Amino acid sequence: MRSPAGYGDGDSVVFEVGRQYRDHLIRRFRTSTEPYLYLSPSPHPSPPSYDKLEDMTRDLMKPSGKDYRTTRKKALARDGFRCMIIGYFDKTSLKYSAELQRMEETLGGIPVHVQTSHILNESTTQGVGMGEESSTHYTAGVMAILRQFGLEHLSLALETVDGVHQIWNLLSLQFDLHSDLGRLNLWFESTGEPNRYKVCVSNARIEQHIRRISTQFRSDLQGAPPPDPQLLALHATCARVAHMSGATEFFDRLEWEVEETNVLAPDGSSAHLLSSLMSPYAYIHGVA
Template identity: 80%
Template sequence: MDTSTQTPFEWETITKTSLPALESPRFRESGLHKLPNAVSMYERILQGEARAIQDEANENIMLARVVGHLVLELYARRGILGNRPCETIIDEVMRSPTGYGDGDNVVFEVGRQYRDHLIRGFRTSTELYRYPSPSLHPSRPSYDKLEDMTRDLTKPSGKDYRTTRKKALARDGFRCMITGYFDRRSLKYSAELQRMKETLNGISLNIETSHILNESTTQGVGTGEESSVVNKTHFAPGVMAILRQFGLEHLSLALEAVDGVHQIWNLLSLELNLHSDLGRFNLWFESTGEPNCYKVCVSDMTIEQHIRRISTRPETSGSGAPLAVEFRSDLQGAPPPDPQLLALHATCARVAHMSGATEFFDRLEWEAEETNVLAPDGSSAHLLSSLMSPYAYIQEVT
């Protein structure tokens, strides 16, 4: 199919969820108005949305809604993330419009920044980062005790993906963290694990190791002394700059280190379908208020029905109570998934669906797959710009 003559990004379904009005119960009950300048900031966002609707500018409608929903969702998770993320967005929206035209354009540019860097950083849309599945222990065919295999795999022996993938599997009991499926590759190394599977009448298949924050976000970070100096001053790959502006420097520093994105607290063990759902924002985790306990949230009830039907864990099977999981670890050097990263992923997932960014990313990927050659008349410029924007450097606000 030749798409070179098509007008890029003619989306019909990306602008479904309007921002709540300033006087609406959702905004008043959110408590966001208690922050300094929050009301003025939100009024400016609503004005940008209204202007975009009047101009029938679908992308600008989406960008305004990205900012509006994002600040509301971040404030709802202030118990985990603090107030700094919302304060950052308030400052950005309320800054002088010099260089952006008017206030509406500031809103659109802020929305574009967070769509292309933060939200996209937590979304894994393709299989570009699949790795060959490593054998658990090439020098030993099996372990007499599951405890021995777990201890061996969690020894501090590196932070590359192959090493931390093994640690994550061991931390998670060599099972999918939601369904309880056993990792097929691990079973052949432990008779005890095989007996456990048989006792529980379990199911086995290859368990995937999922990144909460997409691996591609740290490409080119921490690869040399010179680049490290630059990244830590005024510029940084988008999501890292945003983490720092949000007051999450400890996360950005750890992730910017060589192979830092493979930190075990950025990894989840999930069966293949749920692995894909997590990456495409069809699955996320909301804190219950109890340490390491989360509600499993999905974008489509068929996913929940699928989980309940196939799960071998009592907390995610059957019907009735909300799906819940506990991410725990008693293993030294193998902490559970980071609650702040999970909160940011949940925020991005909800904002992506409410703003229409999910459809934007889907359409962008479809356009990229269908377009083999850029059009000579320049009509592919928007596509190229959108594909390249996550890899651009952004200036941090000081």
């Protein structure tokens, strides 16, 4: 999205609206950092070996907490300890289940690192639980937009402490696919059949190999619903808009500049960088 300099007042308004959607919505589906690399869930502090997969699943579903450490275990159990797209089994989970090992030998494939991915990223509820003012400034933008789209029930759930870790906001994906989802290079489009989606990617070469792939998100476990279809639809919309508008290139360039910039330039030439970094945390007046 380019600067509105040189445009008329109407164009400036359109630019400003676009900027707010870019920073307060699209950016909330895009994850630039991955703090949980290679931290696949383990069933127990000293994980036992399970002969029956049912026993392992039951143990993982017992905790009632809603923190990330708890819900990521439930999400992986919900998804059969496999990547939801390619179906390969999680390396760590295979270590603790003899039945999973037998299934992996029968079905074939390659054991992979399966990551628990957020559809709407973790920064969405940054500040929740830190007091009303902090919470409002960090969450008001995206929550206001969710309400505008008629998703007030989702905004209310996400605004609670650890609300972003709701299991319906989590996907189990192989590491590279986890990264692609977070960078809006992968998304899911509804096929019209409940919980079945077409897998879409931005890379044309990769799309040639997976363009016919569809995946079905299902769950037979109580308390572990599949990924929310409305969030997936909004994520898909953001991904397409981000690529059509050039927002993905903007975010990639911004992250590169952040990586390369140690201090702000004294002549003010890096003011745009500071403004871009601060923009997502600005309060949107009139829509909260």
